[in-house]
Amino acid sequence: MPSPLSEKQIVDIGKSNKRKYILEKFSARLFLFCALLSVISLLLIIGFVFYKGAHPFIAEGYSFIDFIFGMDWVPSEGKFGIFPMIVASIFATFGALIIGVPIGLFTAIFLAEIAPKTIAKLISPAVQLLAGIPSVLYGVFGLAIIVPFLQNNLGLAKGQSLLAVIIVLAIMMLPTIVTVAETAIRAVPKTYREGSLALGASQIGTIFKVVVPAAKSGIMAAIVLGLGRAIGETMAVILVAGNSLILPTSLTDSVRPLTTNIALEMGYAFGTHQEMLFATGIVLFSFILLLNFVLAKIGSKGGK
Amino acid sequence: MLRGLLWFSAFLTVAVLVIIVGYIFYKGFRLINFDFIFGDYSPVGHGGIWPMIVTTIYTIVISLLIATPIGILSAVYLQEYAKQGRLVRMIRFATESLTGIPSIIYGLFGAVFFVTTLKLGMSIIAASLTLTIIVLPVIIRTTEEALKTVPPAYREGSLALGTTKLQTLYKVILPSAMPGILSGIILSMGRIVGESAAIFLTAGTVAAMPDSIFSSARTLTVHSYLVTQESGDIELAAAVGIVLIVIILVLNLSATFISKKLNKADY
Numbered sequence: 411m412p413s414p415l416s417e418k419q420i421v422d423i424g425k426s427n428k429r430k431y432i433l434e435k436f437s438a439r440l441f442l443f444c445a446l447l448s449v450i451s452l453l454l455i456i457g458f459v460f461y462k463g464a465h466p467f468i469a470e471g472y473s474f475i476d477f478i479f480g481m482d483w484v485p486s487e488g489k490f491g492i493f494p495m496i497v498a499s500i501f502a503t504f505g506a507l508i509i510g511v512p513i514g515l516f517t518a519i520f521l522a523e524i525a526p527k528t529i530a531k532l533i534s535p536a537v538q539l540l541a542g543i544p545s546v547l548y549g550v551f552g553l554a555i556i557v558p559f560l561q562n563n564l565g566l567a568k569g570q571s572l573l574a575v576i577i578v579l580a581i582m583m584l585p586t587i588v589t590v591a592e593t594a595i596r597a598v599p600k601t602y603r604e605g606s607l608a609l610g611a612s613q614i615g616t617i618f619k620v621v622v623p624a625a626k627s628g629i630m631a632a633i634v635l636g637l638g639r640a641i642g643e644t645m646a647v648i649l650v651a652g653n654s655l656i657l658p659t660s661l662t663d664s665v666r667p668l669t670t671n672i673a674l675e676m677g678y679a680f681g682t683h684q685e686m687l688f689a690t691g692i693v694l695f696s697f698i699l700l701l702n703f704v705l706a707k708i709g710s711k712g713g714k
Numbered sequence: 715m716l717r718g719l720l721w722f723s724a725f726l727t728v729a730v731l732v733i734i735v736g737y738i739f740y741k742g743f744r745l746i747n748f749d750f751i752f753g754d755y756s757p758v759g760h761g762g763i764w765p766m767i768v769t770t771i772y773t774i775v776i777s778l779l780i781a782t783p784i785g786i787l788s789a790v791y792l793q794e795y796a797k798q799g800r801l802v803r804m805i806r807f808a809t810e811s812l813t814g815i816p817s818i819i820y821g822l823f824g825a826v827f828f829v830t831t832l833k834l835g836m837s838i839i840a841a842s843l844t845l846t847i848i849v850l851p852v853i854i855r856t857t858e859e860a861l862k863t864v865p866p867a868y869r870e871g872s873l874a875l876g877t878t879k880l881q882t883l884y885k886v887i888l889p890s891a892m893p894g895i896l897s898g899i900i901l902s903m904g905r906i907v908g909e910s911a912a913i914f915l916t917a918g919t920v921a922a923m924p925d926s927i928f929s930s931a932r933t934l935t936v937h938s939y940l941v942t943q944e945s946g947d948i949e950l951a952a953a954v955g956i957v958l959i960v961i962i963l964v965l966n967l968s969a970t971f972i973s974k975k976l977n978k979a980d981y
Contacts, residue, residue: 445805543962546938547959550951642815649942
């Protein structure tokens with residue numbers, strides 16, 4: 411018969427159990443705290459950017475309407491209008507979408523559905539790698555090749571233009587769109603294709619009528635990610651935009667989107683000028699929220 | 715017709731990307747040598763880029779030292795501890811929103827919070843703290859995905875042996891999820907290396923070897939940007955670009971390798 415535990419041993423077990431329970435409780439709290447840090451960070455970011463950016467309109471009597479629709483940005487004279495920049499940002503982003511999305515999607519469809527296996531195996535990882543290349547390098551390439559190309563072929567005085575920005579952003583969003591959309595298309599169950607083909611549909615018909623609609627939410631996610639990359643891009647855009655403060659009326663105008671305005675002037679701005687750059691940040695922020703919201707709506711509607 | 719269009723698009727994508735990488739290598743490879751990589755920076759000529767490499771390494775190490783534990787533990791909370799509800803939805807919403815914020819906004823925040831309010835000044839530490847927030851959602855998401863792949867039987871088996879939840883976590887769950895977590899960390903290194911706007915506004919542009927993490931300095935991406943913008947020295951920018959591309963390539967390959975290798979070893 412095994413000897414029963416002595417009293418001392420029982421106390422020891424009780425103690426070590428107690429320690430375990432305390433540790434368990436403590437660690438659960440610690441994990442919760444870590445998870446809450448993301449929430450805290452988000453609140454801090456929104457709080458600080460909005461506090462700084464709203465200050466001139468609340469405390470210094472600047473008009474928010476004049477800020478949004480104002481045509482002139484002359485910080486030394488206290489004129490802060492960002493309408494040309496808003497227009498530049500919108501044109502640049504949508505221009506890049508118009509070029510980048512179809513090419514990116516078609517490439518993704520090609521890689522997932524049509525390409526011979528050996529080719530797809532070669533290209534897919536390469537495109538994935540390119541999604542990770544620092545965006546600055548796209549700007550360097552744009553300045554070295556695209557800008558002179560536009561300058562010479564369109565007879566411009568200066569190749570740095572809205573068109574250059576659009577091309578660079580379209581190229582930059584390609585790898586993101588291709589990678590995400592390809593994953594989405596590959597995730598469509600094989601039976602969908604087989605069912606459609608069995609009904610006598612052609613391969614191309616199956617792809618566009620069955621596979622692509624089935625992958626819609628993933629494709630939307632790809633577009634949103636590409637869009638986010640385009641509208642938020644800063645350093646690559648500075649290099650090719652020309653940064654003039656005029657309202658763009660043609661593709662060949664030199665432009666200054668919202669992001670570049672912040673990066674160009676943050677270094678030396680102070681006081682109201684600096685706060686106005688934060689206000690520019692708020693406008694950019696709102697744009698991204700709005701676009702994500704709209705695209706999410708489109709995506710969920712199409713899904714039904 | 716459509717089939718042709720698909721082939722053409724794919725060809726165009728590949729051609730454009732090959733041209734970009736090819737151009738960067740073609741333009742920059744003449745500058746790549748031992749002195750360029752390991753030499754000190756000098757404003758005359760093309761200068762060495764060792765200070766920028768060191769700065770880049772500093773930012774990677776510091777931000778990952780902070781972001782990795784926080785990110786992993788957050789994911790553990792979300793996957794293993796939390797009851798689904800308001801709180802979890804709020805945390806997920808926050809991490810998703812953080813992913814969507816453009817880096818220039820992070821830069822603005824870093825400039826007012828870390829640089830000014832916390833009085834860190836334009837410095838490597840201010841940039842690293844900003845980068846911590848940028849990569850946090852990446853680490854949380856990849857860790858969550860990795861935790862999801864651990865079969866529930868592992869947890870049940872371990873708990874049935876009388877272990878506590880915490881013991882199960884660090885003896886069973888985390889080791890099985892390790893490959894996924896590691897490749898997530900490596901991917902966030904790539905994100906840090908490629909970041910420019912946020913660093914530009916928080917670490918400044920001083921082109922010298924940083925004395926400490928409290929000095930202002932420039933990373934490789936910022937250097938590449940500045941030499942293009944200020945002096946139009948495309949050759950130098952491309953040479954820095956080659957170094958960046960090689961770093962990204964190595965990181966990607968090791969992420970793939972680790973997840974493959976460890977997965978095989980595990981099961």
